[in-house]
Structures are given as C-alpha cells and as structure tokens.
Amino acid sequence: MWKIIHKFGSPPWFFRFATKAVQWLLPLMLIALAVGCVWGLLYAPPDFRQGNSYRIIFIHVPAAVVALAGYYVMAFAGLVSLVWKIKMADVAMRAVAPVGAALTFVALVTGAIWGKPTWGAWWVWDARITSMLILLFLYVGVVALFEAYENPEVAAKACAVLSLVGTVNIPIIYKSVDWWYSLHQPASIKFTGESAIDASMLYPLLVNIGAFYLLFAVVVMMNMRATLLETHTNAAWLREAVD
C-alpha cells in the first residue's frame, strides 16, 4: 500500500504512469463524451416544462460537479504538500487549479445561458451562484499565487494554505440551495432515494458526468507531465522516457 503511494511521489515513475494512463483514458473519455452528448442532446426526451432548453443540463451539471470534486483533489494535494513536502503534490495542486477554474467558468456561463430563457435573468446574486463565483476566484487565486512567488516552495506553501481555507466553500455551494431561499432549484440527482429527474434523462447525464471526470483526470495528468518536462528538462530519465 505505502509502496504504491510512494511511487506517486517519484517524478520518473509518475511521468511513465501518466503517459500510459492518458493513452488509455483519452479515447475512453472521447467515447463517453460523444455517447453522453449525442444521447442527451438528440435522443433524450424534451422536458415537460422547459422543452429543449433544459438540454444544457448535460454540460452544466457535469462541469459543476467536477469543478467541486476537483477542488477537493487540489486541497488534498495541498495537504500532502504542506505536511509531507512531496514535490509531486505541488505539481498536482498546480495542475488542478487552471482545470478547475475552466470547469467552474463553463458551469457559470452555461448557467447564465440557461438562466436567461428559464428564469428571465442572466445573473442573480443567489447563494448558489455567488458561492460558485467564489470558487472561480479561489481557483484563479491559486493559479495567480503560484505565479506570484519566485521560490516554488514558498509558492506551494501559500497555495496549499489558500486551497485548504477554501474547502469550506464546497459544502456551502452544495447545500446553499437547501440552507437559504435561492432562485436556483435544489439538486435533481439524489444519493438517497429516487432522483427528481426521469431515468431517460438521468442516464445520459450520468454518462456525461463520468466523461467530465475522465476529462479532468486526463487534462490534469497532461498538465502535470508538462510541468515535469519544464522542471526536469535535463534529467536523464526524462530523455529516456521521451525517446
């Protein structure tokens, strides 16, 4: 068990692992994304009230779900970096931040596009939407903080603290629609009990959520490989791995 965990801390091992993993996960992700999108956008039935405009859910919800889950990945990497001082954890934290920011941005933009025809407004200062905007700022803040320091170790420490402090926002985003009166409706997919979304719409949505998780994993690993290429340019193992 510990052996496997230790391997992830080794740049040469991780570089080879990520190369292999991306090779397998990238096609799988493309297939899942294609299946989910075609199924959701063409074959799933229209909604009884919103008609076809609800179909943006197949992008909006997966992006938002993975943006939230990705924050925990970043915060966990931050914790490992802070406590065990493992370099690969810094690399992981740095790789997650822009991907999470992009997914949060997609969730906010698709939400605005969805909000205009259904609610009647692009933007409302609702608890869910505002806390999601804070998530975007947290991700962008981590990216900016990494760039702000000359010393990468000091940068990693600052970013780890920021991402750990920001974890409080995740349950707030998730529960905001239940704790406060908001315009955003409560969750349709329920972990316990029957979901409030019909099975014919739920299955393509779940496929796309899976596809977005794969997308996240693939892009983060590619990002980490790029960082390793940058920081270990002259390492013998890297020359070997690239050739």
Next chain:
Amino acid sequence: MHPKRKQRLTLALAIVVLSSTAIGLVAYALRGNINLFYPPADVVAGLAPVDRAIRVGGMVVEGSIQRSSTDLTTTFQVTDYSGVVTVSYTGILPDLFAEGEGVVASGTLQSDGSLLASEILAKHDENYMPPEVAEALEAQRTSGYDTSMIREDAGAS
C-alpha cells in the same frame, strides 16, 4: 509518524477547522442577507421593509393572474401556503411564468402590503420529465387514484 510532520498535519487541519468555523459563523450571522427573497408569510407578518427594494418569492396562486387589457400590467398573488402577497408588474414575463409555478418578484412593498414589481423571475423546481410522463401523472392526479398504488402496480408488471 515523524513528530515534525505530525505537527504540520495538526496545523493544516487546524487551518481547515478554524477557517470553516469562522466562515460558518459569518454565513450564519448574515443568513438574512444571503436569502434571495422574503417568503410571503414574512411580508404579511411585517418583517419586510416598506419602500425599499426587496424580493418576494413563492408560488403563483391558481386563478389569481389578471392581465390588463390596455397595457402589459399583470396582477397576481404569490403564496408560500401560509401568507399571500399581491404583486403587480408591467413588462414582459418569463416563459415559465404560470399559475401554480414558482416566481421571485423584486420591487418595493407598498403601504397597502402589495408589491410593485420591477422584475419577475421564474423559479422552477428540480423535477425533469418527458411530457408524456407529466401528462400521465396529471391524469392520475385528476382521476383521483392513489398514485403510490399505481407506481407499485407498474413496478410489479
């Protein structure tokens, strides 16, 4: 575990717990401001300020929508099933605005307890289903069948 690492782990967990507590307390203290709208019951009870921009949210009462024949003014009632507020609004309503559906109206409360709205937002619920399923559910509801029985029957067959 190495004592130095243990110390750092405690510190990291303390950061998470303390910052969460701090932000949790702030959010709890500001809960009135985080709520997007007042429920009609609070407005009826006089908890909402008069002559200031507020939002009121609830369900549009069935049969309460009255449209003016000369301009775009619409008058309707909003309820949370324990209070009712009359809203009047001049302008174009969102597509999902309908009787029995959720709505958030922003405007100023008049001295007679009605809301003069400047913006109407439709609030929809978390239920998504194909039109046929909605029709079937509606048919069950109006024919007075116990829907839980029907669902069990359908599951068994």
